[in-house]
Structure formats: structure tokens, C-alpha cells
Amino acid sequence: MVKTSKNYFTNVNTVHWKKWLRMKSDSLPVVTFFFLSRKNATSARYLPLLDQMGKVRIVLFNGSRFGKFDYFQIKAVRTFIKLTNRKQKNYKWIFVTDTKLASSSVNEILNIDDPLYNQEELKQLFIWENKLKNNFRDGVIVVTNETTKRYFLEHDIESKIVIIEQGHSSNKNASNDKFKKFTFVYSSPYIDIDGDKHGNHPTWGVNLFIKEIIPKLIENDPQISIHLIGNVGNNAYKYLSKLDQVTMHGYKTIEENYNLLTKCNVALYPRTIDNNRRVLKIYEYIGANLPIISFNLEDTKPVSEFNVGISVDTVDDFIAAVLQIKENKDLYSFFLENLKSIQNKYSWSVLAKKFDDFIIENFKLDN
Numbered sequence: 001m002v003k004t005s006k007n008y009f010t011n012v013n014t015v016h017w018k019k020w021l022r023m024k025s026d027s028l029p030v031v032t033f034f035f036l037s038r039k040n041a042t043s044a045r046y047l048p049l050l051d052q053m054g055k056v057r058i059v060l061f062n063g064s065r066f067g068k069f070d071y072f073q074i075k076a077v078r079t080f081i082k083l084t085n086r087k088q089k090n091y092k093w094i095f096v097t098d099t100k101l102a103s104s105s106v107n108e109i110l111n112i113d114d115p116l117y118n119q120e121e122l123k124q125l126f127i128w129e130n131k132l133k134n135n136f137r138d139g140v141i142v143v144t145n146e147t148t149k150r151y152f153l154e155h156d157i158e159s160k161i162v163i164i165e166q167g168h169s170s171n172k173n174a175s176n177d178k179f180k181k182f183t184f185v186y187s188s189p190y191i192d193i194d195g196d197k198h199g200n201h202p203t204w205g206v207n208l209f210i211k212e213i214i215p216k217l218i219e220n221d222p223q224i225s226i227h228l229i230g231n232v233g234n235n236a237y238k239y240l241s242k243l244d245q246v247t248m249h250g251y252k253t254i255e256e257n258y259n260l261l262t263k264c265n266v267a268l269y270p271r272t273i274d275n276n277r278r279v280l281k282i283y284e285y286i287g288a289n290l291p292i293i294s295f296n297l298e299d300t301k302p303v304s305e306f307n308v309g310i311s312v313d314t315v316d317d318f319i320a321a322v323l324q325i326k327e328n329k330d331l332y333s334f335f336l337e338n339l340k341s342i343q344n345k346y347s348w349s350v351l352a353k354k355f356d357d358f359i360i361e362n363f364k365l366d367n
Contacts, residue, residue, distance in 0.1 A: 048167065048169055048348045049164070049167060049348055049351055049352055049355065052348045052349045052351075052352030052353075053352040053355055053356055122155055122157075125157060126156075126157075129157070129159055139158075139159035139160070140159055140160045140161075140162060140362070141157065141159045141160070141161045141162070142161075142162050142163075142164050142355075143161060143162075143163055143164075144163065144164065144165050144166050144277065144278040145163065145165070145277065145278045145301070146163065147276065147298055147301075148276075148277065149161045149163060162358055164351055164354060164355050164358075165278065165283075165346055165351060166278045166279070166280050166282070166283040166346070167283055167346050167347060167348040167350075167351045168283045168284055168286055168287025168288075168343075168346055168347060168348070169254065169258065169284075169287060169347075169348055170258070170287055170347065176262070177263065178263055178264070178265060179225070179227075179263050179264060179265075181223075181225040182225065182265050182266075182326055183225045183226075183227055183263070183264040183265050183266075184224070184225065184226050184227070184264065184266050184267075184268050184322065184326075185226070185227045185228075185229065185260070185261060185264035185266070185267055185268065185290070186206075186209065186226070186227075186228050186229070186267070186268045186269075186270065187229040187230060187257055187260075187261060187267075187281070187284070187285075188203070188204055188206070188229075188230040188281070189204065189230055189231065189251070190204040190230055190231050190233065191204070191206055191210075191228055191230045191231065191233065191236055192204055192205055192206065192232075192233035192235070192236055193205065193206065193207045193210050193211065193233060193235050193236045193239070194207055194235065195233075195234075195235040196233025196234060196235045196236055197233060198233070199233065199235070202271075202273040202275060203271060203273070203275070203279070203281075206236075206270060206271070208270060208272060208315070209268075209270035209271075210236055210239050211239065212315060213270050213315060213318060213319065214226060214240075214243070214245075214246065216315070216319050217245075217319060217322055217323075218243065218245050220319060220323060221323060221326070222245070223245075224245050224322075225245060225247070226245055226246050226247070226268075227246075227247045227249060227260070227264055228240070228246060228247065228248050228249065229249045229250075229252055229257055229260055229261070230249075230250070230251060230252075231250065231251045232248050232250070258284075258287075258288060261284070261285070261288035261290060262288050262289065264288075264290060265290070265291075265332070266290060266291050266292070266293060266309075266322070266325055266326075266332075267285035267288070267290035267291070267292045267293070267309075268292075268293050268294075268322070269281065269282065269285070269292055269293065269294035269295070269300055269303075270294075270295070270318065271294075271295065271297075271299070272295050272297070274297040274298050274299055275298075275299050276298045276299070277298070277299060278299065278301070278302065279300070282294070282299070282300055282302050282303065283302070283346055286306075286339060286342065286343060286346060287343065287346075287347070289336065289339050289340070289343070290339075291308055291309045291325060291332060291335035291339065292308060292309030292310075293309055293310050293312075293318060293321045293322055293325065294309065294310075294311050294312075295311065295312060295313070295318065296311040296312060296313050297311075306338060306339075306342050307335070307338045308335050308338050308339050308342070309325075309335055310324070310325065
């Protein structure tokens with residue numbers, strides 16, 4: 001379902017892009033969401049980032065890879081505007097349904113996306129850059145990691161590339177109390193297997209976890225406690241409902257999810273499909289102060305880079321790592337100390353300051 005009517009956004013502080021082009025805005029930077037990738041992976045992550053920023057004056061959402069917002073994207077953006085409109089008086093909002101604005105009289109464009117592009121998508125980026133050059137503009141691409149930056153440079157992207165990492169939120173009202181048993185947790189919007197709606201999804205489908213890893217964990221440690229946060233598919237539920245060691249919490253709000261995470265001891269990331277990007281889930285676990293057991297992927301590099309958990313290559317190694325961290329209290333404490341040392345660096349407020357500083361420097365704004 002697609003809605004692109006310019007009148008869709010009502011009772012919010014918006015400026016239609018055609019009207020904005022007639023306005024004098026020489027000092028106003030533009031942030032462009034340019035989702036060419038089929039994975040469309042980073043759209044949601046910039047909402048909490050921008051919510052913390054103070055130097056963005058115009059935010060330009062450039063739609064999805066189809067050139068248009070889908071219904072849920074519009075709902076998310078509209079909610080975000082309502083939440084931040086009072087907080088950030090200097091925001092002006094521009095909405096377009098295609099990429100043609102890139103060749104207009106905007107002063108600068110920050111091109112934000114993250115997943116690795118295929119050749120056709122790279123071609124679209126070259127077109128984007130050429131449009132800017134023809135109008136004597138420069139492009140800036142913001143990514144979340146060095147791998148994506150290196151990938152763009154190796155494929156002859158000429159725009160300046162800046163890294164603004166993934167981040168995490170926190171809930172100051174969250175309790176420090178843990179569940180009585182040493183608890184492992186997996187959190188995802190959907191927890192599905194074959195036959196469920198998202199069973200084949202690269203991040204929401206968890207056949208391996210439910211059908212192989214959990215049974216093996218229970219076999220090796222019948223007293224293990226595993227908590228699942230998220231909508232559990234019908235087929236997945238049939239497997240899990242028979243297991244006393246598994247607690248299913250269902251869907252939770254962001255705040256409820258965070259509160260449950262902080263009650264657990266160790267986070268699990270049992271996904272084996274690599275999206276070649278930094279996934280928000282890993283940073284969400286970091287924000288909740290949870291050591292992480294994961295497979296060794298580009299997606300999970302922070303686990304080994306920050307030394308906040310164990311990354312493995314096989315299912316047997318995954319099982320062994322879970323059992324090891326449960327029994328080895330010194331190792332568990334070591335990971336907790338490492339988590340504390342990096343948590344603040346990747347909070348949304350710190351990353352927003354980093355983005356603000358970049359905008360001040362590159363757009364010559366006053367502090």
C-alpha cells in the first residue's frame with residue numbers, strides 16, 4: 001500500500017518541497033534519506049539519532065527504493081515529527097516522493113544509507129553524484145562502519161564518506177534487578193520459522209535457533225533459562241510452548257523491551273545470514289549492558305572489536321560459548337567491564353553530537 005499525497009501530512013510543521021525551492025535558505029543543510037538498497041535497512045535507525053540533534057534545519061526524506069514512501073514509513077515519520085516538533089523549534093520539514101530534488105538548488109545533500117549496493121544500485125549513486133556535480137554541488141554519504149566506507153571507495157564513489165555508528169537508547173527508570181536465574185535473551189520484532197510469515201526473512205527467520213540451537217542447549221543444560229521478546233509465529237510457538245526452559249514475552253514497546261533486556265544476563269544473536277552492515281540489535285544489547293553470544297559476521301563485528309562477548313563459526317561453538325559464559329563468572333564480569341567502557345560512546349546523544357559537529361564544520365554554522 002502506497003500513499004504519496006502531499007496533503008497526507010497535516011497539522012505538522014511541514015514545507016512542501018516546491019514551495020521550499022522558492023525560499024532563501026543558503027545556510028540550511030539538507031539531510032537526504034536515499035534508500036536505493038533492496039534491504040532498505042537503515043531507515044528506522046536515524047529517527048532516534050535525529051531526535052537528539054540540534055543543528056539540522058531541514059530534513060529531506062527521499063522515499064524508498066521505489067521512489068515513494070510506503071504506508072508504514074509515512075506513519076513512522078509522521079509520529080517522529082509529532083514527538084520532535086515541540087522539542088526542536090528550528091526544524092523545517094520537506095517531503096518528496098522521488099530523487100529529482102538532488103538536481104535542484106539545494107545547497108548540500110547528505111546521502112544516508114548503509115547496506116552494500118549491487119551494481120545497479122551503484123549506478124544510481126553515480127547518477128546522483130553526477131546530478132550534484134552538474135549543479136556545482138558535493139555529496140556526502142553517511143554510513144555506520146568502515147567496511148561500507150571502504151566498499152564505496154573501492155567502487156569509485158567520489159562523495160565524502162562519513163561514519164556515524166549505530167547507537168542505543170536507554171531508560172533511566174529501568175530497574176537494575178535481574179531475574180533470579182541466570183538468563184539468556186533473544187529480542188526481535190518477529191520470531192518465526194518455516195511456515196510462519198517471516199520464516200525466510202534474513203533477520204526475523206530463526207529456524208536454526210529454534211530447531212537446533214535451543215534443543216541442544218537444553219540437552220546440555222536442562223536448567224538453562226531462555227527468554228524471547230517479540231511476536232512468535234504460530235509454527236515457532238508449537239516448538240517452543242513445550243519447553244519449560246523458554247519464556248515468551250510477546251511483543252513489547254521499546255521501553256518494555258529495554259526493561260526486560262536489563263533483567264537478563266546475556267544476549268543471544270543466533271542469526272547466520274550476513275547483511276554486511278552494522279545491525280541495530282547488537283547496539284541495543286550493548287545499551288542494555290548485556291554480553292553477547294553471536295556468529296562471526298560483518299553484522300556482529302562489534303562483539304569481537306569491543307570484546308563484549310563471544311563470536312563463533314559453528315553451532316557447536318555457539319552452544320559451547322553459552323555454557324562457558326554461564327559457568328565462568330570471571331569471563332562474564334570481564335565482558336561487563338568492557339561494556340561499561342564503551343556504552344556512552346554509542347549512545348544516540350553522543351552520536352548526534354558527532355553529527356552536529358560535522359554539520360557545523362561542513363556547513364559553516366554558528367555553534
